[in-house]
Amino acid sequence: MTTDTKTRAEVIDGKAFAARIRGRVAEEVARIREEAGLVPGLAVVLVGEDPASQIYVRNKARQTVECGMHSAEHRLEPTTTQAELLELIERLNADPTIHGILVQLPLPGHLDEALVINAIAPEKDVDGFHISNAGRLATGQRAMVPCTPLGCLMLLRDRLGDLSGRSAVVIGRSNIVGKPMAQLLLRDSCTVTIAHSRTANIEEVVSRADIVVAAVGRPAMVKASWIKPGATVIDVGINRVEVPGGKSVVVGDVDFDDVADVAGAITPVPGGVGPMTIACLLANTVTACCRAHGLAEPRDLTA
Numbered sequence: 264m265t266t267d268t269k270t271r272a273e274v275i276d277g278k279a280f281a282a283r284i285r286g287r288v289a290e291e292v293a294r295i296r297e298e299a300g301l302v303p304g305l306a307v308v309l310v311g312e313d314p315a316s317q318i319y320v321r322n323k324a325r326q327t328v329e330c331g332m333h334s335a336e337h338r339l340e341p342t343t344t345q346a347e348l349l350e351l352i353e354r355l356n357a358d359p360t361i362h363g364i365l366v367q368l369p370l371p372g373h374l375d376e377a378l379v380i381n382a383i384a385p386e387k388d389v390d391g392f393h394i395s396n397a398g399r400l401a402t403g404q405r406a407m408v409p410c411t412p413l414g415c416l417m418l419l420r421d422r423l424g425d426l427s428g429r430s431a432v433v434i435g436r437s438n439i440v441g442k443p444m445a446q447l448l449l450r451d452s453c454t455v456t457i458a459h460s461r462t463a464n465i466e467e468v469v470s471r472a473d474i475v476v477a478a479v480g481r482p483a484m485v486k487a488s489w490i491k492p493g494a495t496v497i498d499v500g501i502n503r504v505e506v507p508g509g510k511s512v513v514v515g516d517v518d519f520d521d522v523a524d525v526a527g528a529i530t531p532v533p534g535g536v537g538p539m540t541i542a543c544l545l546a547n548t549v550t551a552c553c554r555a556h557g558l559a560e561p562r563d564l565t566a
């Protein structure tokens with residue numbers, strides 16, 4: 264008889280963690296209502312009919328209301344002009360019942376994404392994409408922090424405690440995930456490397472990391488041979504791939520079954536980082552409301 268002594272990685276339950284965050288958001292919403300007579304409000308703007316975006320927007324609106332907040336949905340025609348969209352954003356900037364504004368990306372090709380995002384009042388930019396929030400995060404000033412990296416940071420702190428001195432590799436250099444993730448890890452005193460499609464010897468670079476965050480959008484790219492034994496692996500990828508039988512499944516950027524034999528802990532896809540993104544959006548809306556009205560902000564809901 265043989266005994267298999269190999270231990271598998273702990274699977275980080277992002278779904279359960281996100282449910283706890285939403286519970287904390289609901290508590291804070293109740294406190295704000297009681298102390299200040301206010302209801303935090305989130306406006307979500309969707310231009311066009313992209314099916315995936317429609318699902319995201321519906322989920323965001325439902326969870327906003329479930330936490331006791333005010334949800335305003337603005338669904339605009341795919342032919343909406345830049346001027347019309349900017350006019351709506353100006354109106355939401357000036358609306359005292361709205362504390363957070365999110366413009367769902369991607370926008371149709373005729374709209375200038377950077378111009379639109381930078382028209383949002385920075386203090387209402389709950390996505391943390393405004394150039395002012397990106398700059399504030401990079402320079403160590405109080406910012407609105409992008410939701411997906413914030414969710415990853417919460418999972419990492421929960422598992423590892425103090426991140427100080429750990430080596431971290433972020434795979435991917437997007438403005439939405441890779442760059443802000445690297446900034447957050449740096450702020451927590453990690454030694455941070457950003458790897459990307461042009462990185463030489465990427466396998467060797469990643470294999471030095473205690474913390475790996477994969478956000479590249481390439482299905483199952485990260486293999487067990489890339490991973491230092493015991494490392495914590497956070498998979499941000501959401502890739503739809505075809506499987507035999509004409510069906511499709513969602514997989515991450517990490518080859519889960521392979522990597523789980525080597526890593527100390529790993530997030531699954533689905534059920535890992537995904538649910539954390541909306542939970543952090545709700546948390547950011549509470550934070551924005553507290554800042555707008557000079558109320559105490561819940562420290563556990565921000566970076």
Ligand code: GUN
Pocket residue numbers: 365366367368369390410411540
């Ligand atoms: N599209 C996909 N993810 C996101 C996100 O986090 N925020 C926005 N605004 N659009 C997205």
